[in-house]
Amino acid sequence: MAYELYYWPGIQGRGEFVRLALEEAGAEYVDVARGPGGVAAMQRLMDGAAAAQPPFAPPFLKDGDVLIAQTANILLYLGRRLGLAPREEAARLWAHQLQLTIADVVDEAHDTHHPIASSLYYEDQREEARRRAGDFIANRIPKYLGYFERVLERNPGGERHLVGRRTSYCDLSLFQLVAGLRYAFPRAMARLGPGFPRVGGLADRVAARPRVAAYLRSPRRIAFNEQGIFRRYPELDGGN
Amino acid sequence: MAYELYYWPGIQGRGEFVRLALEEAGAEYVDVARGPGGVAAMQRLMDGAAAAQPPFAPPFLKDGDVLIAQTANILLYLGRRLGLAPREEAARLWAHQLQLTIADVVDEAHDTHHPIASSLYYEDQREEARRRAGDFIANRIPKYLGYFERVLERNPGGERHLVGRRTSYCDLSLFQLVAGLRYAFPRAMARLGPGFPRVGGLADRVAARPRVAAYLRSPRRIAFNEQGIFRRYPELDGGN
The missing domain is CATH 3.40.30.10 (Glutaredoxin)
Known part of the structure; x- marks a missing residue:
């Protein structure tokens, strides 16, 4: 079913x-x-x-x-x-732990444009959003991406995956996080991205996987837009 | 060990x-x-x-x-x-789901006093905190506590527990959430609390469990304070 x-x-x-x-x-x-x-x-x-x-x-x-x-x-x-996670308990919980950390940074990415209240329009919290996004770019993106870079570097299964030797849902989620950050903060990510080559490499490899690539080209993939979590508001993209 | x-x-x-x-x-x-x-x-x-x-x-x-x-x-x-969760997979994931929802409201409680950046002092985001706390009290506390009230009401195991017929870590965590909200927002919770009698009742019963009660009286329990997640800043407690 x-x-x-x-x-x-x-x-x-x-x-x-x-x-x-x-x-x-x-x-x-x-x-x-x-x-x-x-x-x-x-x-x-x-x-x-x-x-x-x-x-x-x-x-x-x-x-x-x-x-x-x-x-x-x-x-x-x-x-x-779906065969996208290890079976052994400790490895399974490790994958879940990484996913929860990805969920944390996703929450923070959302709050860059809604730091005061989800129930208010962006326009009603634009000034606060500018401050929060500034901190997100200066401190939080580097901290989180640095963490995932380190996890990749130390993975006993090799730096092409977050967990073990095979693609897991964590790899797919890290791709989505990076894609979202690149969409929302293109200037900041152009500057910061090269500092995290393993993270960027993983994101690019995931995007090129046959089924993921076919999905991304399909109408099933909704385009990024300014109603979602990752929003491109140029005034939040640093340097202003 | x-x-x-x-x-x-x-x-x-x-x-x-x-x-x-x-x-x-x-x-x-x-x-x-x-x-x-x-x-x-x-x-x-x-x-x-x-x-x-x-x-x-x-x-x-x-x-x-x-x-x-x-x-x-x-x-x-x-x-x-520790014998604080059901064994069967679906029930175990249900308990985990509730815990993740508690984690979400805990994050939001934190952000009432740090809506802009964890790296800044409260004093540097006091105005934004006032706005965010206002929304948290008006919209988010009622939404979350209303949800847990509904979960208790519908629990096939009875409304004394979130999951099944026994105390789980979810019950303990809901107690901690309520204790934190009562500490941080005493006026708001005095007003809102009675609307969620099952949630309040559960919190009170957990506090009275022999081992929990002994713990709460012991020096191992750190007192709530203004460095933690739940902080009592009267200016954030609604009505101002």
Whole structure:
């Protein structure tokens, strides 16, 4: 039976980390909220009094009777099933730990344009966004990318992967993070990127994997835009 | 062999969620960074070129050869070992999902006093903090506590626990969240709290559990203070 993915249509958002895993694995899935009546179906699963285990927010995944939310948790669930994570417990938790750290920087990337409240427009927090983005570029991007660079460098399985000797969902997610940062902060990343060659190399290799490359060219890949997590607002891209 | 917990001394912070699990289970553990030379030892584990799996940040846990970071991931690891999580996969992931949602609101609570940058003093982002805290109280606390209230209400195992019929690490963490919110936002929580009676009831019951109560009275429990995640700044407590 096909997996059912529920996520806001129109943006890559956090759903994209799940999509990339499903696509790389060639798994059968339905992107429910992008179909007719899909957003209403998604809302029903969140609000429905029937659900004993309601998700707090999208994305969530339905696999038969199992309903599972929180991006990193979904990937923990899918990892073994899709062959995108190690089987042994310590390695599995290590992959999950890396994914949670990617989730942290994704949250921070979101907050560069919404430092005050998700419920307000960007325009109503533009000044605060400028300050927060400045710190994100100066301190947080280098700290996080430096960390992943170090993880790649030290991976006993070789510096082409974050975990072990094979592509895991962490590699796919790091690609997505780098793609998002390059989109949102092109000037800053042009300056900072070369300092993290292993991270950049991994992102480029993931993008070139046959199934990922086919997906990125397909209409299933929503383009980056200014409603998602990674937004290109030139005034937030440093140097101003 | 005793577990080794590594976390900043002087604050409860994210380490507290792990401490509560260890304390409730009566597990043997060493709070390494609170002992002599402990912070240096913690730093060595993060920076040491030897570590193939370096943590990005505290807290992390050492269990023999296993070094594991990210609060929710540590609890995922400890949950089964300490008897504080269900064994069956779907229930285990459900507990983890709730923990990740608690982690999300904890992050947001932190950002009420640091909406611009962790690297800046509170005093340098006080105005922004006032705006962000206003939204947190008006929108986010009710949304999150309303969610946990609903989860308790719908739990097939009964509304005294988040998951199943027994105390899990999620219950302990929800207690800590509520305790933190009550500390940081006493006026707002006096107003909002009664709207979430199941959540408040759970927090009070957890605080009264013999081992938790003994821990809370002990010197091992660091008091809330204005260096931690939950800070009492009256100007952020609504109504101003």
